[in-house]
Amino acid sequence: xxxxxxxxxxxxxxxxxxxxxxxxxxxxxxxxxxxxHLNLVLRDxxxxxxxxxxxxxxxxxxxxxxxxxxxxxxxxxxx
Amino acid sequence: xxxxxxxxxxxxxxxxxxxxxxxxxxxxxxxxxxxxHLNLVLRDxxxxxxxxxxxxxxxxxxxxxxxxxxxxxxxxxxx
Amino acid sequence: xxxxxxxxxxxxxxxxxxxxxxxxxxxxxxxxxxxxHLNLVLRDxxxxxxxxxxxxxxxxxxxxxxxxxxxxxxxxxxx
Amino acid sequence: xxxxxxxxxxxxxxxxxxxxxxxxxxxxxxxxxxxxHLNLVLRDxxxxxxxxxxxxxxxxxxxxxxxxxxxxxxxxxxx
Amino acid sequence: xxxxxxxxxxxxxxxxxxxxxxxxxxxxxxxxxxxxHLNLVLRDxxxxxxxxxxxxxxxxxxxxxxxxxxxxxxxxxxx
Amino acid sequence: xxxxxxxxxxxxxxxxxxxxxxxxxxxxxxxxxxxxHLNLVLRDxxxxxxxxxxxxxxxxxxxxxxxxxxxxxxxxxxx
Amino acid sequence: xxxxxxxxxxxxxxxxxxxxxxxxxxxxxxxxxxxxHLNLVLRDxxxxxxxxxxxxxxxxxxxxxxxxxxxxxxxxxxx
Numbered sequence: 001x002x003x004x005x006x007x008x009x010x011x012x013x014x015x016x017x018x019x020x021x022x023x024x025x026x027x028x029x030x031x032x033x034x035x036x037h038l039n040l041v042l043r044d045x046x047x048x049x050x051x052x053x054x055x056x057x058x059x060x061x062x063x064x065x066x067x068x069x070x071x072x073x074x075x076x077x078x079x
Numbered sequence: 080x081x082x083x084x085x086x087x088x089x090x091x092x093x094x095x096x097x098x099x100x101x102x103x104x105x106x107x108x109x110x111x112x113x114x115x116h117l118n119l120v121l122r123d124x125x126x127x128x129x130x131x132x133x134x135x136x137x138x139x140x141x142x143x144x145x146x147x148x149x150x151x152x153x154x155x156x157x158x
Numbered sequence: 159x160x161x162x163x164x165x166x167x168x169x170x171x172x173x174x175x176x177x178x179x180x181x182x183x184x185x186x187x188x189x190x191x192x193x194x195h196l197n198l199v200l201r202d203x204x205x206x207x208x209x210x211x212x213x214x215x216x217x218x219x220x221x222x223x224x225x226x227x228x229x230x231x232x233x234x235x236x237x
Numbered sequence: 238x239x240x241x242x243x244x245x246x247x248x249x250x251x252x253x254x255x256x257x258x259x260x261x262x263x264x265x266x267x268x269x270x271x272x273x274h275l276n277l278v279l280r281d282x283x284x285x286x287x288x289x290x291x292x293x294x295x296x297x298x299x300x301x302x303x304x305x306x307x308x309x310x311x312x313x314x315x316x
Numbered sequence: 317x318x319x320x321x322x323x324x325x326x327x328x329x330x331x332x333x334x335x336x337x338x339x340x341x342x343x344x345x346x347x348x349x350x351x352x353h354l355n356l357v358l359r360d361x362x363x364x365x366x367x368x369x370x371x372x373x374x375x376x377x378x379x380x381x382x383x384x385x386x387x388x389x390x391x392x393x394x395x
Numbered sequence: 396x397x398x399x400x401x402x403x404x405x406x407x408x409x410x411x412x413x414x415x416x417x418x419x420x421x422x423x424x425x426x427x428x429x430x431x432h433l434n435l436v437l438r439d440x441x442x443x444x445x446x447x448x449x450x451x452x453x454x455x456x457x458x459x460x461x462x463x464x465x466x467x468x469x470x471x472x473x474x
Numbered sequence: 475x476x477x478x479x480x481x482x483x484x485x486x487x488x489x490x491x492x493x494x495x496x497x498x499x500x501x502x503x504x505x506x507x508x509x510x511h512l513n514l515v516l517r518d519x520x521x522x523x524x525x526x527x528x529x530x531x532x533x534x535x536x537x538x539x540x541x542x543x544x545x546x547x548x549x550x551x552x553x
Contacts, residue, residue: 160350
């Protein structure tokens with residue numbers, strides 16, 4: 001990944017990120033790690049695809065090939 | 080994979096992990112091994128896609144490209 | 159990527175790009191970074207798939223494999 | 238593949254394995270070989286997708302990208 | 317890519333090419349650049365999927381994995 | 396590919412193999428060559444997807460990513 | 475690609491090949507070039523998916539990942 005992509009992900013460590021998935025809505029969680037495939041480690045992750053029924057997922061490893069976009073903390077508006 | 084992803088998987092060895100699959104519900108099993116493709120070895124695996132009809136699968140090798148998320152032990156709530 | 163592709167992306171840094179996605183409409187945002195997979199960093203990104211309901215997304219990392227086309231700034235007409 | 242994945246497959250050589258396929262039911266056969274893509278060689282293979290109509294396939298090379306899970310011998314229950 | 321494929325693309329630089337896309341109709345534009353993934357840079361690109369409603373796209377970077385065929389200039393008939 | 400997979404394919408050279416395809420039925424033909432992607436060269440190939448309407452295809456190069464299974468000669472029963 | 479696959483493609487240069495595509499019918503054209511991804515250069519290409527409405531495509535570069543089979547010249551019957 002480019003320095004810029006890595007830079008943004010590193011600055012986001014320990015903070016909450018929003019992840020939009022291919023065909024599977026959205027997840028939100030505290031970013032704990034990532035790699036060059038955009039595999040992510042999220043803590044206190046939540047499935048927020050249905051705003052009226054947020055599901056707690058705990059800590060997860062998210063396989064990068066499911067991702068459309070990752071929004072770093074404080075940059076995204078309320079869903 | 081990043082050190083963080085490997086670190087979490089290594090700490091999970093011997094414990095129960097939850098795996099959500101692309102289009103195929105969820106599996107649960109004791110994590111016995113993994114590799115850089117997120118291929119997993121699970122012991123006493125169960126297909127828990129249908130909570131009322133859990134199917135025992137025994138030991139399995141799960142090909143990583145089927146995975147959306149892996150939840151390490153004790154981090155995920157009851158389904 | 160070829161020098162030409164990199165050249166165009168580098169000249170677009172700091173300016174607004176339009177991105178058409180596979181099956182997911184279009185995004186618009188200020189290009190802050192990119193890599194060889196066409197992963198993009200977009201600031202002040204907006205989902206403009208529905209012209210009557212533009213959604214602000216803030217800063218995002220867009221995974222390149224979702225992309226059909228990227229239009230550099232000032233080269234594309236109004237949608 | 239990790240040592241653990243290879244280890245399990247090597248111990249399974251000459252014994253019967255169960256393979257679940259993406260969208261194509263299940264196969265069963267004696268494992269004769271494998272590689273890092275999870276390509277498998279199965280002898281006396283059977284398509285057991287329909288329990289009432291098991292189809293004998295003889296020896297087959299199964300391309301790994303069709304696989305969801307592989308169950309080593311004696312670890313899986315009757316279907 | 318083979319010398320032949322590169323040769324044809326290089327001879328097409330600065331001229332108009334027609335591109336047929338997987339499931340997304342056709343684009344036409346002046347070829348400005350390309351790389352080994354068949355990523356293309358097209359200037360004055362047009363979406364000609366609907367002959368009665370040609371849409372101007374300006375300059376675009378087209379991600380190669382969306383492509384079925386590329387027709388070099390002067391080789392293809394009117395659509 | 397593993398020695399075992401290569402071994403089976405090499406022993407099959409000049410003999411008839413059966414190939415099951417992803418979503419496209421089955422082909423049968425004399426195996427003339429193969430490579431590490433499981434690309435196959437088949438002579439006197441036939442499309443046997445419809446047993447009542449076998450279509451002769453002549454010699455073909457089959458791209459490996461279309462394949463589910465390959466059955467070496469004399470190992471598979473009549474369809 | 476194996477020597478055999480390359481050998482067949484090289485012998486086919488300058489002659490007419492038939493290409494069957496994933497979900498998109500068939501093309502026919504004079505083979506002018508190829509590479510290891512099975513990307514093909516075809517001259518005087520025709521879309522023969524509909525036998526009653528053959529469409530002339532001129533020269534094309536065909537991206538290899540769209541291909542199911544390639545039939546070298548004189549080996550395939552009339553469609």
